[in-house]
Amino acid sequence: MFKRILLAGFWLSVSSGCGFITISKSGGSAERYADYREDLSTTRKSFDALPTTVETVRKTGAAVAPVDDDLAIANQNYIKTNESENFFSGFTILVYSGVDREEAFKTRNDLYSAHKEITTFMQYQQPRYLVKVGRYINRIEALAWYEKIKVDFPSARIIQDRFERNLPEQPQDTLENAQEQD
Numbered sequence: 001m002f003k004r005i006l007l008a009g010f011w012l013s014v015s016s017g018c019g020f021i022t023i024s025k026s027g028g029s030a031e032r033y034a035d036y037r038e039d040l041s042t043t044r045k046s047f048d049a050l051p052t053t054v055e056t057v058r059k060t061g062a063a064v065a066p067v068d069d070d071l072a073i074a075n076q077n078y079i080k081t082n083e084s085e086n087f088f089s090g091f092t093i094l095v096y097s098g099v100d101r102e103e104a105f106k107t108r109n110d111l112y113s114a115h116k117e118i119t120t121f122m123q124y125q126q127p128r129y130l131v132k133v134g135r136y137i138n139r140i141e142a143l144a145w146y147e148k149i150k151v152d153f154p155s156a157r158i159i160q161d162r163f164e165r166n167l168p169e170q171p172q173d174t175l176e177n178a179q180e181q182d
Contacts, residue, residue: 085165091142092161095120095153096131104129107153114152118145135163 082088096107104122108131111120123130133149133156136142142158149156 087162088165089160089162091136091139091158092121092163093133093142093146093149093156094130094159095133095149095156097128099128101129104131107131110152111149115148132161135161 095111096104098104108120108122111118111131111133118133121132123132134142134145139158146156146158
């Protein structure tokens, strides 16, 4: 019984809601508001006129210092800040990243064989080995070597990295050194 009443109530609400709705306009035509005026000047915030640069210099009597001096000081401060940091951000070419130690050494040796003129770096960040090539300030510098390496190592990619500014001199890796470390 309850279901029938509920169903009947639902049917009535649906059937009555499907009728046409007539909307009547209230108000009138635009001519009715043609004479309307409102003064908002009392509520608006007003500001004094801005002085020109020449007037300000004449009133204060101060000379205008060139921007170049301030820019030179800012550049010197920036250089000093960068020199005090031990690291700098840049880009490198990641040739291999994986957990297989033998594959990492094989990739490094293949890189030495294919491109003897480049220096490779091998890092171990637990649990993975990374074989990287080069230290570049911006991505455009890395693109030249990336295009050469990409031919032999299609999974290579350019990544952002942080480098130590002044690394102690280490003997440059050669193919013989790489084979001895295996």
